[in-house]
Amino acid sequence: MDTTATTLPSIDLRRVDINPDFWYPIAWSKDLRRGKTIGRRFGRHPVALVRPQDGTVFALEDRCAHRQVPLSKGVVEGEAVKCCYHGWAYGRSGRCIDVPYLGKGKLPNGVKTYPCREAGGLIFIFPGDAEKADAIPLPPLAQVDNPAFKTRHFSPAVGCHYTFMHENLMDMNHQFLHRRQMGQIRARFLxxxxxxxxxxxxxxxxxxxNQQPLAERLIFGKHVDDPNRVQPIEEVVTIRTTYPYQSLKIHDKDGDLIMELFAAYVPSNADGSSCQTFGLLSVLRPKTPLLIDIIWPALGVFTNRIFLEDKAxxxxxxxxWRELGGDHNVEVFPIVNKLRRLLARHGVPHEDAPRSHRA
Known part of the structure; x- marks a missing residue:
């Protein structure tokens, strides 16, 4: 195994935008009531999500073609949304279908529309080439539809480029960071x-x-430290970036899945320096009835504390990166270097990236 420190000499990974030709979660279904609209962002693109009283959700550019006022501030009527300013109305195709003070034959052009789907309690859009949308599948969403698992939703905003999030989860050697929450543990690369x-x-x-968090003990059982023997492999943790998504799966010593995480990191501003996380954490229900419901609050507190340390x-x-004016990371872990090459290969150079980064 090559353990030499390697970088990406011609590419600053933090100047690589996420590839838009995939399905990205942009909101939770529960946040968009019938007959309402909400505004979200994908990178530099504002998006209005509209849920009619009848019918499915649709997504439009969140700017009225008239004065660029957000359509997410508008009023939903039937299968259309009306701008709050002058009442211009747009249907799910993005076409302008009514301007109250113009004749029907004088309607202006409409706004951009995005393919839109709902699954697993999430609203997805396809921000790239719309003609590719039908050929690109939605990602596997943990075990959200499996009644043998209980699933927790989380969606924290993080002030960093999405690639930092991929690196953080892939590199389990950072457990020292979580010593207050996890106790003294060491990752073993398998x-x-x-x-x-x-x-x-x-x-x-x-x-x-000997310190083991209560939530971990209740889910996985008690792990006893025995300094006189090599500790057995109790669980195998598998982290996988399948571009542009990330997953974590934990299997017990018998090979049975006991926990699965799905995560997507969606850029939320124009320069890519912040992202919105959408996560589904599925935990296998214990054999004891209602035990998962009893420990669920403790698991929520535990996972939230872990995430806050990662966020910081x-x-x-x-x-x-901002203060140094670029990516000066010296990476020595081979799997992270492979991850960085994957993210660079599939991403899109940011519009203000130097020419060498666009090659």
Whole structure:
């Protein structure tokens, strides 16, 4: 295995935009009531999501063609949304279908529309080439439809480029960061795999102290530290980036799936320096009835504390990138370098990236 420090000499990964030719979650279904519209963003693109009283959700550019006022501030009537300013109305095709003070034969052009779908409690849009949308599948959404699992939703905003999030989860060697929450554990790298559109790393964890979080103990059982023998592999943790999504799966020693995470990191501003996370965390229900409901609040607190530590450190990375004027990371872990190449290969150079980064 090559363990030399390698970088991407002609590409600053933080100047690589996410590829728009995929389905991206942009809101939770529960946040958009019938007969209402809400505004969201995909990178530099504002998006209005509209849910008619009858029919499916549709997505439009969140700017009225008239004065550029957000359509998400408008009023939903039937299968259309009316701009709050002058009442211009747009249907799900994006075409302007009414201007109250003009004749029907004098209607202006409409606004951009995005293919839109709902699945797993999420609203997805396809922000790229709309003609590709039907050929691109939605990603697997953890175990959200499996009654044997209970699924938690989370959607924190993070002030960093989406690639920092991929690196953070893929590199399990950062458990020192979580020592207050997880106790003393050490990641053991078990192997890797890669293909044209994915990179995968597998780990187990050795506990070097007796402290074990309550939520972890209730879900996985008690792990006892025995300094007189090599600790057995109790669970295998598999982290996989299948561009542009990321997943984490935990299998027990018998090979049974006991936890699965789906995560997508959606750029939320024009320069890519922040992203909105959409995650589904599915946990296998214990055999004891109602136990999962009893421990669910504790699991929520535990996972939230872990994430807040990750959020703080990736935002520090983003700040360092900003102050140094570029990506100065010296990466020594081979699987992370493979991940970086994957993200660079499938991404799109940002519009203000130097020419060498666009090559």
């Amino acid at each position: 192997g890797q795999d890669e293909g044209e559109n994915f990179v995968e790393a597998r780990y187990s964890f050795a506990r070097s102290g 450190v990736v935002e520090m990375e983003q700040q360092a």
